[in-house]
Amino acid sequence: MARKVSKRKRPSRDDFLFKERFKLESEVFDRSTLLTLSKLIGKGIFSTLDNPISTGKEANVFRASVESGGFLAVKIYKLETTRFMRRKEYLEGDQRFGKFRRTEREFVTAFAQKEYKNLQICEKVGVHAPRPLLQEKNVLVMEFLGEGGIPYTPLNELGPESVSQLEGILMDLRKLYKAGLVHADVSEYNVLVGRKPFLIDFGQGVLLSHPHSGDYLERDVGNIVKYFSKHGFGMDLGVALRYVKGEGKLPGKAGKKKAEEGKKKKE
Numbered sequence: 026m027a028r029k030v031s032k033r034k035r036p037s038r039d040d041f042l043f044k045e046r047f048k049l050e051s052e053v054f055d056r057s058t059l060l061t062l063s064k065l066i067g068k069g070i071f072s073t074l075d076n077p078i079s080t081g082k083e084a085n086v087f088r089a090s091v092e093s094g095g096f097l098a099v100k101i102y103k104l105e106t107t108r109f110m111r112r113k114e115y116l117e118g119d120q121r122f123g124k125f126r127r128t129e130r131e132f133v134t135a136f137a138q139k140e141y142k143n144l145q146i147c148e149k150v151g152v153h154a155p156r157p158l159l160q161e162k163n164v165l166v167m168e169f170l171g172e173g174g175i176p177y178t179p180l181n182e183l184g185p186e187s188v189s190q191l192e193g194i195l196m197d198l199r200k201l202y203k204a205g206l207v208h209a210d211v212s213e214y215n216v217l218v219g220r221k222p223f224l225i226d227f228g229q230g231v232l233l234s235h236p237h238s239g240d241y242l243e244r245d246v247g248n249i250v251k252y253f254s255k256h257g258f259g260m261d262l263g264v265a266l267r268y269v270k271g272e273g274k275l276p277g278k279a280g281k282k283k284a285e286e287g288k289k290k291k292e
Contacts, residue, residue: 055104061162062099070159070166071097078176083136084228088169088176096169098155100140102133102228104163115139115209115228118235130163136228137165143206143227150204152197153223170217170225177223180252181213188258190222194249197224198242198269207231207238211245213252242269 054062066072071089075096078086084102091097116122116135121142141160144167148156156168170177180187194216201208208215209229217223231238246265253260260276267273 054101058101058104058163061164062101065159065161065164065166071099074099075174088171088174089166096171096174097158098167098169100137100165100167102137102163102165104130104133112136112229114237115231115235118237119231120234121232133163137163139230140226140228141165143230146204146206147201147224147227150200152200152204153193153221154197154227155223155225170219170223172219177217177219179214180216180218180222183218185256187213187218188253188256190216190218191249191253191258191260192275193222194224195246195265195268195275197222198245198249199271201230202233202242202269203271205233207233207235207242208245209238209241212248242266 062074069092072092073090075088075090078088078098080086082103084100086098086100089097089099113132116132116139119139122135122139137160141157144154144157146152147154155170158166158168160166180190183190194211198208198211207230208224208227209231210226211224215224215226217225229241231241235241243262243266246269247262250260250262250265264273264276268275
């Protein structure tokens with residue numbers, strides 16, 4: 026039986042035209058999100074949504090054009106998803122949000138707020154990540170990472186060419202740790218590589234006071250070490266963890282030499 030939609034909640038003609046204007050027929054935007062985007066356009070934050078940069082189960086990221094020239098990235102957290110409810114541990118253990126009951130939509134908005142706050146910390150301590158501009162409900166507007174309107178390449182697509190990026194990634198994780206923050210979702214899919222590696226997707230990031238921050242940190246560093254080991258850049262997880270915590274140094278040129286030798290063998 027078809028689900029009925031009340032006239033009160035049915036999108037208006039303006040919403041329909043708004044959706045058509047952005048040519049996003051493949052995406053399903055609810056009325057609330059459409060109104061939020063319309064509000065941001067009305068304020069002159071950006072003029073159009075151009076095309077998707079990335080799509081996921083929890084959020085989609087779009088490139089947006091600015092009337093004065095240039096681009097921004099607009100991340101839209103999907104309101105109709107149950108995945109956020111399964112990730113409530115990242116909120117409930119974060120003292121910035123406290124303990125409270127939330128509806129599913131409030132959980133989604135909280136994750137957008139959380140990513141915005143985490144990106145503010147990144148900007149403050151010099152971590153390479155998109156600069157946050159604003160957050161409105163389930164929409165996050167931030168710096169566009171790319172050149173000429175083309176986004177930077179994800180780390181996982183670089184393969185053996187990515188071995189030179191390990192040190193930069195670990196340096197940023199070290200800065201985060203010193204600032205009291207753990208990314209909690211680092212992998213080769215959440216790093217973009219331009220002139221330097223940039224960490225993205227900070228929605229799960231937690232403070233060191235979170236009861237599971239140590240586990241998340243070990244998982245983050247482990248994911249990166251595992252990825253680079255596949256491409257000939259071997260590093261002991263314990264060594265990498267101690268470095269990120271400010272308790273040790275990186276091996277230096279030895280690891281790079283090993284990676285270069287492995288690359289030559291493949292060639």
